[in-house]
Amino acid sequence: MHAAISFHEKTVLLPMPSRMPLSSITLSVFRHAQQDWIHVPALRVVVRPPRGEPVAALLGLEPLVVGSRGADLLVPDRTISGKHCLLRLTEEGVLLRDLGSKNGLVMAGVRLKEALLIPGAQVMMGQSVLSLELTGPPQQVPLWPEPHFGGALGASVRMRALFAQLHRVATGTETVLLLGESGTGKELLARAIHDASPRRDGPFVVFDCSAVAPSLIEAELFGAVKGAYTGAIQSREGLAEQANGGTLFLDEVGELPLELQPKLLRMLEAREVRPLGGSSVRTVDVRVVAATHRPLREQVSAGSFRQDLYYRLAVIEAHVPPLRERPEDIPLLVERLLASQSPPRTLADLPPHALEMLQAHRWPGNVRELRNAVTRLTLFPSLVSLLPGAEAATAHPSQEEPPLTLREARDAVIQSFERAYIRRHLEENEGNVSAAARRMGISRQMLHRMMVEHGVRAPGHRED
Numbered sequence: 001m002h003a004a005i006s007f008h009e010k011t012v013l014l015p016m017p018s019r020m021p022l023s024s025i026t027l028s029v030f031r032h033a034q035q036d037w038i039h040v041p042a043l044r045v046v047v048r049p050p051r052g053e054p055v056a057a058l059l060g061l062e063p064l065v066v067g068s069r070g071a072d073l074l075v076p077d078r079t080i081s082g083k084h085c086l087l088r089l090t091e092e093g094v095l096l097r098d099l100g101s102k103n104g105l106v107m108a109g110v111r112l113k114e115a116l117l118i119p120g121a122q123v124m125m126g127q128s129v130l131s132l133e134l135t136g137p138p139q140q141v142p143l144w145p146e147p148h149f150g151g152a153l154g155a156s157v158r159m160r161a162l163f164a165q166l167h168r169v170a171t172g173t174e175t176v177l178l179l180g181e182s183g184t185g186k187e188l189l190a191r192a193i194h195d196a197s198p199r200r201d202g203p204f205v206v207f208d209c210s211a212v213a214p215s216l217i218e219a220e221l222f223g224a225v226k227g228a229y230t231g232a233i234q235s236r237e238g239l240a241e242q243a244n245g246g247t248l249f250l251d252e253v254g255e256l257p258l259e260l261q262p263k264l265l266r267m268l269e270a271r272e273v274r275p276l277g278g279s280s281v282r283t284v285d286v287r288v289v290a291a292t293h294r295p296l297r298e299q300v301s302a303g304s305f306r307q308d309l310y311y312r313l314a315v316i317e318a319h320v321p322p323l324r325e326r327p328e329d330i331p332l333l334v335e336r337l338l339a340s341q342s343p344p345r346t347l348a349d350l351p352p353h354a355l356e357m358l359q360a361h362r363w364p365g366n367v368r369e370l371r372n373a374v375t376r377l378t379l380f381p382s383l384v385s386l387l388p389g390a391e392a393a394t395a396h397p398s399q400e401e402p403p404l405t406l407r408e409a410r411d412a413v414i415q416s417f418e419r420a421y422i423r424r425h426l427e428e429n430e431g432n433v434s435a436a437a438r439r440m441g442i443s444r445q446m447l448h449r450m451m452v453e454h455g456v457r458a459p460g461h462r463e464d
């Protein structure tokens, strides 16, 4: 089942009109009582396979992938591709997109690549039928008033909704599980939770379960008594104890070896740790924030992660969206990244069109990759045409887009490179087409043709 971000404590219910207008299934931001809110319609995606029970999932702010393997909503139908299609709430309604499936999406005899669904619509996927149902009145979800939470920046609706949720949970002691791709800012958010919590004056201790050899994790986390292992010449305190009174951030918790998982479970349940080689337990007062880029539920199904530990960790589960799902955050992030450089720079210092290119890229490495690209760009501005965005997403198709053939992907990269290359030369030659063509080593006529093909106009429209 797909887990949408849950905002139940602060949900305000709106009266449901007797006939549902289309506007009631769109995402829309509005201001009420000095605060921004978003309308999230209560929608359920139901898929009826040819045999067996229907499967269903709620559609929240997160996109929902439907398929037969590795999808959020799993359908037991062999005519359905692993990741068959995606549904996403947008400002225009519910977007349905084919993810390059074998048997496609068919509605009234028409094969769909992309469509806006209205409740009651029925779409064939393989031999199953997908439908969208309204389950009740829309929810009003609060948005964080500022485009940052602690050190984490985000002006998009998804991030502001996440910030509001994390701010609410910061005051409690429940364990928080942050799920998201690498480089999306999970550690930054864990720190922001700590800083917004009553434990802010206590320690914030980070332990990356993937960075330490499995055999050393136990002593590192829970401590060890003298002689517990070769080289343990004296007793040592584990990180759990060092985090006493504060927050323990367990990064990449999905990498925690199966045999150590009961120890962590015990710490979460009884607030007790037993050092390696020790016979007595010690009490700890820590709030745990855990994170992983792995699909932990799948690990539970595969038997590599304990179900009881998963439920214990996911008391509050929050999804950190990948950067490609919130390109509107990029200008803000780039601005801050530039400002933090030495000497500080601004967006105006970027080469022309650099920001557009950055927004066009899919950022598989998320904000970490963006940070590196911006640093490279300020060191070597002439490399702007080699920015990842110049490849216009095609080199890294996201799971939201139907996969391209090699030829389509290569063509798109070349097109995108040519466009950026032409623009740069025209800018450098102040819109003089002949001069730009000379620099590019091609004829003026050819450059003209290319400009028409790419829809590029010379700055100032000068011909010669």
Ligand SMILES: Nc1ncnc2c1ncn2[C@@H]1O[C@H](COP(=O)(O)OP(=O)(O)OP(=O)(O)O)[C@@H](O)[C@H]1O
Binding pocket: 151, 152, 153, 154, 180, 181, 182, 183, 184, 185, 186, 187, 188, 189, 251, 291, 292, 293, 333, 367, 368, 371
């Ligand atoms: N929302 C954000 N605002 C500002 N900086 C960010 C944001 N998200 C990530 N970063 C920056 O990107 C880099 C990676 O962030 P972070 O380590 O928190 O990501 P992560 O999700 O924990 O990654 P991993 O899973 O690889 O550990 C850091 O330099 C961080 O400061």
